[in-house]
Every structure is written in structure tokens, then in C-alpha cells.
Amino acid sequence: xxxxxxxxxxxxxxxxxVQGGAAAGDxxxxxxLNALTSATLGGTGDFIYVMKEVSGTTPGSITLQASQKxxxxxxxxxxxxxxxxxxxxxxxxxxxxLTNTITLANSVTxxxxxxxxxxxxxxxxxxxxxxxxxxxxxxxxxxxxxxxxLTGTGNNVTMTLTTLTTNGATNGVALTNTAGTVTIxxxxxxxxxxxxxxxNGGTVSLTYSGGITx
Numbered sequence: 001x002x003x004x005x006x007x008x009x010x011x012x013x014x015x016x017x018v019q020g021g022a023a024a025g026d027x028x029x030x031x032x033l034n035a036l037t038s039a040t041l042g043g044t045g046d047f048i049y050v051m052k053e054v055s056g057t058t059p060g061s062i063t064l065q066a067s068q069k070x071x072x073x074x075x076x077x078x079x080x081x082x083x084x085x086x087x088x089x090x091x092x093x094x095x096x097x098l099t100n101t102i103t104l105a106n107s108v109t110x111x112x113x114x115x116x117x118x119x120x121x122x123x124x125x126x127x128x129x130x131x132x133x134x135x136x137x138x139x140x141x142x143x144x145x146x147x148x149x150l151t152g153t154g155n156n157v158t159m160t161l162t163t164l165t166t167n168g169a170t171n172g173v174a175l176t177n178t179a180g181t182v183t184i185x186x187x188x189x190x191x192x193x194x195x196x197x198x199x200n201g202g203t204v205s206l207t208y209s210g211g212i213t214x
Contacts, residue, residue, distance in 0.1 A: 013080050015047040021054035036060035049077050050113060052094040061100035067107045072096045074138060075112030095138055107132035115140040123148045125155060133157040141165045149174040156180045163187035171198040178202040186210045
């Protein structure tokens with residue numbers, strides 16, 4: 001006796017691999033994507049793991065989806081974060097350099113990266129309220145692009161940057177109606193055309209330990 005049946009398997013917490021300078025792939029560990037994409041990558045809760053580049057930097061901007069984790073090789077990758085089934089040790093020397101904008105979403109985690117976005121904003125919510133954000137980066141550098149800009153209402157974030165450096169941006173940091181903590185441990189804001197730090201409403205606690213040159 002036999003009977004046909006359909007089994008549906010849902011995969012949660014998939015890992016998408018990205019490596020700048022590699023051949024164009026499909027996002028598996030042995031055939032990584034060679035750039036981030038301005039369209040959303042993967043699904044809710046997925047991991048995006050950015051490896052140290054084969055050469056150059058990691059191009060492309062990305063709009064994160066809710067609960068995604070964008071992890072660079074500068075820190076450990078643990079999947080899932082409780083009851084680990086995949087673990088890759090990180091190292092500061094392997095930190096990838098992302099060269100375009102990261103757009104945040106609710107409950108996302110970002111860690112283990114550097115950013116160098118020249119004229120583009122580095123970190124934004126694109127006007128959409130975001131909460132539960134945990135964002136950690138080493139060095140974030142722009143020229144005329146704003147380092148962090150959060151607009152809209154009801155934002156709540158925890159952010160720590162080792163350094164933030166801008167040169168000629170309208171603002172180094174612009175936070176509107178934002179709560180939580182933003183800690184920037186060094187860097188320089190040079191020649192901002194507006195306020196280097198523009199805080200409008202909200203209860204955010206901002207700590208900056210770098211320089212400002214107008």
C-alpha cells in the first residue's frame with residue numbers, strides 16, 4: 001500500500017554569504033554574492049554574513065528586513081544565537097568594508113563591519129520608525145554623506161561606533177524623535193554645513209568622544 005503526501009519544510013534563519021571581489025554567486029557559502037543589494041536580501045530573521053573581501057571593498061546598499069542580522073567577519077557569527085548550530089570565529093583583521101547605505105528595520109542586528117560611503121548616508125531608517133535596533137561598527141567614514149540619520153517618530157536604537165568621520169556633510173549625525181543610546185568613541189566631524197550633531201526631539205542619550213572642526 002502506498003500513498004502520496006506533501007511535506008512542507010520551512011527554513012528559518014537562513015545564512016546568505018557575501019564576499020566583495022569574489023565571482024558572482026548565489027549567496028551560498030561556496031558561491032557567495034559579491035555585493036550587497038539595494039533590494040531586500042533573504043527574508044525576515046535571516047542572517048547576512050559579509051566575509052573579508054577577496055580584493056577591494058564590498059559594494060552595494062542594502063535595505064534590511066525585520067529581525068535580520070547583518071554580521072561582518074570582524075565578529076563571530078553564531079546561528080542561531082541560542083543553541084548554536086553554526087559558528088564562525090571573527091577577527092578584527094577580517095573586518096569587511098561596506099561602501100554604501102544600510103537601511104534599518106525593526107529588531108535588526110548589525111556587527112563586525114567597517115563602512116566608507118563617501119557622498120552617501122551610511123546608516124538610515126529612510127523615515128520608517130525602527131525599534132529594537134542593535135548596531136555595532138568599527139570605523140564609519142563618509143565625505144559629504146551623513147553618518148547616521150534617523151527621522152520619523154518613535155525610533156529606539158542602541159548604536160556603538162568606534163569612530164565616525166565626516167567631511168562636509170550637512171550633519172555628522174541627525175536624530176529625530178529617537179530614544180535609546182548612541183555611542184561614538186572617536187572620529188572627527190569636519191566642515192559640517194549644518195550642526196555636526198542635530199538632535200530634534202526624543203530622549204536619546206548621545207555620547208561622542210571625537211573632534212569637531214567647523
